Amino acid sequence: MANLKTRKVICSVCNGNGFVRVPYEQVREEQWADCDFCNNQGEIEEEVDEDVDRQRKPS
DSSP states (O other): OOOEEEEEEEOTTTTTSSEEEEOHHHHSSOEEEEOTTTTTSSEEEEEEEHHHHHHHSOO
């Protein structure tokens, strides 16, 4: 049975900004929209296997 824990990582969609740029072709002006992937937080919680995570870090 795996021991799962969560850790926060930077959102790969908005790169931690919390907002994404709307393409100019769609709105014909500079505009930003909320990042729905991370709910404007800039970080997401990721589940990791504690045993695998422990193996990556030297003790």
